[in-house]
Amino acid sequence: MKLTVKPLGIESGGKFIVVIDDYVANALGTHSLDRVDLELRGKHVLAIINVARGFQKGVIGIYEEVRKALEVHEGDEINVKLAERPKSLGYIREKVAGRKLDRSEIKTIVADVVERRLSDVEVAAFVTALEIYGICTDEAESLTRAMIETGKKLNFKKKPILDKHSIGGVPGDKTTMLVVPVIAAAGFTIPKTSSRSITSPAGTADRVEPLCPVELSINEIYDVVEKTNGCMVWGGTLDLAPADDLFIAVENPLSIDPLLLPSILSKKKAAGSQYIVIDIPTGRGAKIETQTEVYHLANDFIELGRRLGLHIECASTFGGQPIGYAVGPSLEAREALETIMGDGAEDLRNKAITLAGILFQMVGKNDGEQVAKEIFRSKKAEKKLREIIEAQGGDPEVMPNDIEIGDKVFDFHSEKEGRVLWITNNAVVQIAKEAGAPKDKGAGVLLKAKMGNQVKKGQVLFQIYTENNSKLESAISLSERLNPYAVGHKLEENMLIEKISARKLHERRYLLER
């Protein structure tokens, strides 16, 4: 059937979508979400149909992606016919029916996802089926390889390539900003790509940004790493494992992440990493709450890594309260800088030394932790951080106080004397987000006491920073409702963790970071 092109002038977000009237759809024998083959001058594009009632007859509305791919103009006549359903759709149906898919089937699905041949509905069904059945190691390997093969790769000359990854789930975790300089200062290559926040008050890319630009091109990254051995950049534009971003777009609204391991390891493998330490923050209110879960997850990482030729060790670290004191991009950038300069947060420094130490051991330095400590003590870590900041385009002389933070501040006081028995991660996250993080870089929460600290009645437990008064107000009222601190004389006198009066939806505030 010949139809006249009408460009809609908007993008669909990467998908090839066309709009036709329901009468035309009926004549073509198609329905919404069916695929049509579009042809003009021998060029073919496969697009997914949206049927709109009352759209002009004889006309096909095309989104920008289709217009560009087919090189058509308003008024062109194109040939439109019902296309066959892609093979991958059959495999997705088999997965929904519970069958284990083999490597070539999974590759077909991933390739069709990347080439936008599948609709959101179809990708959602696939991801949901993976979530419900779980994926076995064979499938995880196939998915990882397919995600690597359908994306770009980085190639750093100076081997070995070291890397560090946290599955996230604990607020204020700016450890990467200390580990990268320590490793790079020892002469090892550590080109760290990070994500921005999806549901948290700050991702590592957000935390680094107050110090220097993080959106670098591939060639700029090569330059920075050539000069400094390391980098701390946003991985979003590098097109490593692009399938992952398309899966995440479906996983996020559903708060499920069956593709977590393939997602992380495909990006690591595509970035050329060889030795990777994976941080699994563990504890009440963290993403992973029990040691049993840690072992399962660590085993999966190690085994999948082995199959891909990646050396992986995992660290279960204490994630029962925020790391350091600062939560929110600029507050965290300040704290990372202070800590690498010698003051700052002890838990943060300890965690960075431990993780760097594990990496050093993996590449043959048996006294890894001592090496890391010495690099800290001698200020080589600080010097390296400043080199990286400079190489990425920031000010190498930056001091913590140079980093602007919100000027509207509220002090939250303790109602009684005692010890801090615990701090609820999720409450801190919600308050920091209410204050404006991560969008308002200067917004967030600054803790003034950590677990085990003795506090007096009226002493400040934490501060809220915001860039405007209305956000301050709503963050204050949220913190009064959520009160993240439990203060008492000893654990024994405060046995209640939480009262559950009605069935409660267990909201997963975090997805594992990728």
Next chain:
Amino acid sequence: MKLTVKPLGIESGGKFIVVIDDYVANALGTHSLDRVDLELRGKHVLAIINVARGFQKGVIGIYEEVRKALEVHEGDEINVKLAERPKSLGYIREKVAGRKLDRSEIKTIVADVVERRLSDVEVAAFVTALEIYGICTDEAESLTRAMIETGKKLNFKKKPILDKHSIGGVPGDKTTMLVVPVIAAAGFTIPKTSSRSITSPAGTADRVEPLCPVELSINEIYDVVEKTNGCMVWGGTLDLAPADDLFIAVENPLSIDPLLLPSILSKKKAAGSQYIVIDIPTGRGAKIETQTEVYHLANDFIELGRRLGLHIECASTFGGQPIGYAVGPSLEAREALETIMGDGAEDLRNKAITLAGILFQMVGKNDGEQVAKEIFRSKKAEKKLREIIEAQGGDPEVMPNDIEIGDKVFDFHSEKEGRVLWITNNAVVQIAKEAGAPKDKGAGVLLKAKMGNQVKKGQVLFQIYTENNSKLESAISLSERLNPYAVGHKLEENMLIEKISARKLHERRYLLER
């Protein structure tokens, strides 16, 4: 945040969707598929976000549905803010995690589906989870009630209301066109609403249409039923259980139908039906192939019906070959008319008498089948069919030959002498569709021999009817490839049903009809 309205001038197919730039999305803290609250002059609309790169900053593109609901014009400034995720999304996540949902949770989901508060991705995850876990009778009941409560209801005065439904899956099944007149002729009310074809060569609404209009308003239907006791109309515009159509839109591309029973029974209950016979065509190549499946399905129908106050009986009928000889809208309309007039197809007449007999028994006539036979014999059935045709706006004097069929005809000859051992339903379906059915009303397949018939070498096994030559060509080549007939002297000499040389995707050509 204030954004300027730009109407996109196209419909999204019922969903409330807006388009914003990725920069604006970031500032709002939203991602694609998040929901935003739109406000103008105190009026609120909840819409789902599509993020498009490079869309104008400060501008929000709105689809027609949003424009109408919010009553805005180009250039209006509206307030846009991130909306809370609907509660139903939490329940969907719990269903994905495998929890049984209760009635109020399911009602919340269905209401949010009907009010377009959930994205395709979210509905797809829900439907996929239902497919994988299956639904228990409690959930089926909750779903059915929720689907009824969120739609319109019909109310016919003359009780009891009888009904007949087939789950479909066998080509040429025009039984409804005979059952309705028989029941109505006996003085019982049978207001039959049917679907159009989704994947088959004809749905009942398509088959009736060559005789009379089927798209009637609710008031017209009341008039027809008042006059004749019966009707045969398309149910698509009646807004009975509208949630169902939205679920179907997601189920079709995935070829799954976990909501089959709620779908069918919600429409029956909303249409006021009290006594229903459900036809389950059974046999090789039908939707239901084994007697075990029949019992499970029948039990589910009967139990769910009981809970809803519906009297249901099921009939497992022979579905191993097409019903009658004709496949395709006009060919089937001819055959239905011929058969009710006394000639035509014996299996069709037998099936109609059996199903009508069951319905008569259900309302107290113990000799139901005799009653049905007598109504046929006395031509009361034919008279009633003509009354219904007239009441719906068709020609009551219509004769079979008045119905136009395709004038391009091809005879498919038997290559040998013998008996017809079997006919492959799916091959007949594919050939009829290739010929143009259901869109070309006159297209289809006319069988010239049925299972068990003796045929000579060179005798015509079936004919293909089309409205143009190119479709005839492709239907011929498809029938040569698929050859739907197995001819042999006896079953014993032809034991091979199908050779499977490579792993085969089991394509489900049919979804159960609703």
